[in-house]
Amino acid sequence: MLAYIVRRLLYAIPILIGVNLLTFLLFFVVNTPDDMARMQLGAKRVTPEAVEKWKAERGYDLPLVWNSAAASLFDKAGKTIFAQKSAKLFVFEFGYSEDKRDIASEIRERMWPSLALAVPVFLVGLAVCVTFALLMAFFRATYLDLWGVVLCVAMMSVSTLFYIIGGQYIASKTWHLVPISGYATGFDAFRFLVLPVVIGVISGIGASSRWYRTLFLEEMGRDYVRTARAKGLSETVVMFRHVLKNAMIPILTGAVVVIPLLFLGSLLSESFFGIPGLGSYTIDAIQSQDYAVVRAMVFLGSVFYIIGLILTDISYTLVDPRIRLE
Amino acid sequence: MPYILPTDALVWLLVAATAGYVLYCRRHPHLAVPWRRVFQSPAAMASVVVLAFYVTIGLLDSLHYRPQLENKSGEQNAYATEVLSLLDLGLAHLRGRSEKTYSAPLATRSYAKEQVELPGGRQMRDFPRLRFGGAHLKDETEWADDVSRRALAGFGVSLLLCLLVVLAARKLQGRIPDIPWSAAAAALCVLLLLAGSAIALCTVYHVLGTDKVGQDVFYLALKSIRTSLVIGTLTTLVLLPVGIALGTMAGYFRGWVDDVIQYVYTTLNSIPGVLLIAASVLMMQVVIDRHSDWFSFAAQRADFRLLVLCAILGLTSWTGLARLLRGETLKLSQLEYIQAAHAFGVRSGRILTRHILPNVSHIVIIAMVMDFSGLVLAEAVLSYVGVGVDPSTNSFGTMINAARLEMSRDPVVWWALATAFTFMLTLVLAANLFADAARDGFDPRVRV
Numbered sequence: 001m002l003a004y005i006v007r008r009l010l011y012a013i014p015i016l017i018g019v020n021l022l023t024f025l026l027f028f029v030v031n032t033p034d035d036m037a038r039m040q041l042g043a044k045r046v047t048p049e050a051v052e053k054w055k056a057e058r059g060y061d062l063p064l065v066w067n068s069a070a071a072s073l074f075d076k077a078g079k080t081i082f083a084q085k086s087a088k089l090f091v092f093e094f095g096y097s098e099d100k101r102d103i104a105s106e107i108r109e110r111m112w113p114s115l116a117l118a119v120p121v122f123l124v125g126l127a128v129c130v131t132f133a134l135l136m137a138f139f140r141a142t143y144l145d146l147w148g149v150v151l152c153v154a155m156m157s158v159s160t161l162f163y164i165i166g167g168q169y170i171a172s173k174t175w176h177l178v179p180i181s182g183y184a185t186g187f188d189a190f191r192f193l194v195l196p197v198v199i200g201v202i203s204g205i206g207a208s209s210r211w212y213r214t215l216f217l218e219e220m221g222r223d224y225v226r227t228a229r230a231k232g233l234s235e236t237v238v239m240f241r242h243v244l245k246n247a248m249i250p251i252l253t254g255a256v257v258v259i260p261l262l263f264l265g266s267l268l269s270e271s272f273f274g275i276p277g278l279g280s281y282t283i284d285a286i287q288s289q290d291y292a293v294v295r296a297m298v299f300l301g302s303v304f305y306i307i308g309l310i311l312t313d314i315s316y317t318l319v320d321p322r323i324r325l326e
Numbered sequence: 327m328p329y330i331l332p333t334d335a336l337v338w339l340l341v342a343a344t345a346g347y348v349l350y351c352r353r354h355p356h357l358a359v360p361w362r363r364v365f366q367s368p369a370a371m372a373s374v375v376v377l378a379f380y381v382t383i384g385l386l387d388s389l390h391y392r393p394q395l396e397n398k399s400g401e402q403n404a405y406a407t408e409v410l411s412l413l414d415l416g417l418a419h420l421r422g423r424s425e426k427t428y429s430a431p432l433a434t435r436s437y438a439k440e441q442v443e444l445p446g447g448r449q450m451r452d453f454p455r456l457r458f459g460g461a462h463l464k465d466e467t468e469w470a471d472d473v474s475r476r477a478l479a480g481f482g483v484s485l486l487l488c489l490l491v492v493l494a495a496r497k498l499q500g501r502i503p504d505i506p507w508s509a510a511a512a513a514l515c516v517l518l519l520l521a522g523s524a525i526a527l528c529t530v531y532h533v534l535g536t537d538k539v540g541q542d543v544f545y546l547a548l549k550s551i552r553t554s555l556v557i558g559t560l561t562t563l564v565l566l567p568v569g570i571a572l573g574t575m576a577g578y579f580r581g582w583v584d585d586v587i588q589y590v591y592t593t594l595n596s597i598p599g600v601l602l603i604a605a606s607v608l609m610m611q612v613v614i615d616r617h618s619d620w621f622s623f624a625a626q627r628a629d630f631r632l633l634v635l636c637a638i639l640g641l642t643s644w645t646g647l648a649r650l651l652r653g654e655t656l657k658l659s660q661l662e663y664i665q666a667a668h669a670f671g672v673r674s675g676r677i678l679t680r681h682i683l684p685n686v687s688h689i690v691i692i693a694m695v696m697d698f699s700g701l702v703l704a705e706a707v708l709s710y711v712g713v714g715v716d717p718s719t720n721s722f723g724t725m726i727n728a729a730r731l732e733m734s735r736d737p738v739v740w741w742a743l744a745t746a747f748t749f750m751l752t753l754v755l756a757a758n759l760f761a762d763a764a765r766d767g768f769d770p771r772v773r774v
Binding site: 014015018019026287 | 726751
């Protein structure tokens with residue numbers, strides 16, 4: 001088990017190097033720092049001096065991968081954009097954003113509001129979707145099931161943007177239940193988080209419930225279920241004691257992969273509701289074309305994804321004793 | 327002068343390819359049977375009608391031309407830098423009649439107060455009459471009468487057409503009994519009735535109101551359809567070749583080829599989708615800005631950006647398909663008929679194209695129809711994030727983006743958002759229902 005985890009962690013290294021190279025290619029080779037400077041400085045006619053100054057301030061005035069002007073071999077490889085900007089991501093040194101703030105400390109700070117929104121959405125969403133799917137599976141092949149599926153498909157077909165805009169309009173503007181947007185620390189945050197959580201859960205119901213329903217139905221066609229029924233167990237007992245337990249295996253292991261990504265928060269909800277988390281940080285960075293922040297978030301995202309994959313493998317062994325990791 | 331934008335060319339290429347595929351399917355029963363099963367579902371037939379309606383509008387909007395400018399004699403013919411489509415030509419009266427600012431659906435007066443001159447020479451702040459919406463009315467008290475009269479007239483004509491549709495469906499039902507024609511007829515009738523009333527009203531009113539700069543919202547919604555369809559279909563055009571080639575190769579050759587391909591798609595997959603797309607689009611944005619000499623007018627640049635967006639979406643989302651195909655090919659390549667082909671000395675390339683590809687084609691079709699609705703929804707989100715289509719391109723994303731800030735006005739400007747919502751929901755719902763039917767029809771596990 002331990003050996004397996006270590007091997008998986010080692011396997012993560014080439015992937016992270018790949019992500020790093022890809023972002024390096026996108027951010028520095030497809031577009032040279034000169035282009036970025038011109039883009040950031042805005043005007044079409046920027047003086048070369050201004051470009052040089054911009055680059056020097058951010059440390060982009062180095063050669064891309066090989067500094068032939070440097071004295072030692074160490075500096076030849078080290079005093080480059082690749083080493084200074086891309087390779088440093090590996091040790092979680094993200095550098096500074098356009099407004100001269102340390103990205104790493106910013107991320108540490110903004111992580112908590114993100115989690116405060118994403119964790120309840122994840123947990124409540126899972127509970128609601130499983131319940132809904134279980135209901136549909138219990139009443140399978142009835143009108144309740146049919147209309148449940150129709151409702152799921154209809155809910156899937158609505159863009160998340162509409163859920164957010166509609167929810168804000170109804171709950172905040174018409175009924176004045178909660179503030180439209182904003183955030184507070186401590187228990188005050190509750191007021192601000194209720195609506196985003198509810199909307200986050202609702203917008204996820206369609207796709208997840210339908211998927212869970214097929215998992216339940218698949219499980220209900222198995223032989224052990226028939227045996228349980230043949231023993232004379234009631235349908236409720238069969239559902240809760242046999243089907244639910246076994247169907248939870250794919251549901252839970254499927255959910256595990258997104259747990260680390262909860263740190264990154266939700267792009268849309270956070271920016272609509274003005275929650276100062278990592279999601280809104282990312283959107284702001286994209287909109288103001290702050291490449292250092294985007295680069296950091298890309299790297300962080302893939303780190304979390306890989307952690308999620310490893311957690312998924314481990315969770316398989318925990319819930320299903322038949323699986324052994326070699 | 328006809329003018330072909332790059333996306334137009336690709337759209338028509340796709341139409342030709344689809345036509346070829348349909349002909350091919352008709353000749354080959356192993357493809358014709360599952361498709362027939364798809365069309366036996368009433369939901370699929372109804373959604374096909376709705377999709378066909380959208381596609382027709384999208385295709386009309388994909389035939390572009392540059393209107394000729396009035397030229398002085400002796401000079402060469404000059405053409406406008408503006409690119410119009412056949413749809414614009416058909417909706418010329420909607421495009422040309424823009425108001426000053428917002429106005430509610432079917433309104434005769436503007437949303438915002440203005441200084442207006444009274445007959446006596448005095449001035450006062452009032453809601454001015456619209457320049458075009460209901461301008462034919464001398465007396466505004468006739469408004470309710472006029473609207474209902476026109477709507478009923480349109481409705482009546484559509485009702486007659488519906489009768490024809492129902493009769494045709496009856497006839498077809500007799501000839502091909504296993505297809506639920508009534509579902510298709512019902513969907514068509516609903517569309518006809520809605521369209522009939524809308525057409526009757528849109529000649530003198532703004533049926534769905536106007537937006538901030540006074541453009542007709544109904545026109546904007548119709549123009550947005552093309553963008554959605556282009557993104558939903560052209561993306562798969564990029565995604566399919568990459569996904570199919572890499573997926574089947576990884577599953578068939580195994581060994582180091584598999585390792586490399588798996589490595590590439592795990593790497594791409596590990597970057598959160600929106601971020602990867604955003605990073606690529608931001609970079610392309612710089613390239614476009616740097617090479618402004620590539621484009622001689624704005625429509626070309628917007629179109630190029632749309633094309634690039636499709637390519638980026640395609641190149642970042644082939645991983646799911648490749649993984650599915652890899653698994654299926656791994657399974658298939660163990661089967662006896664592939665072994666036999668090996669024994670006969672058939673080359674690998676031929677085994678892949680002749681023996682493996684046809685047997686994974688159901689996965690490709692299911693993936694393609696399932697991806698469509700996701701891509702249409704993604705466009706709206708990307709436009710909100712600021713990495714979507716060019717701001718000058720009409721799309722549901724740009725419509726929502728422009729309208730969302732207006733929800734805080736009083737009285738609420740709800741019509742632009744409601745229009746985008748309805749048009750998008752109809753398209754995505756139809757696509758989802760069709761995708762479901764396609765999956766059921768092609769899934770080998772449900773074969774009867």
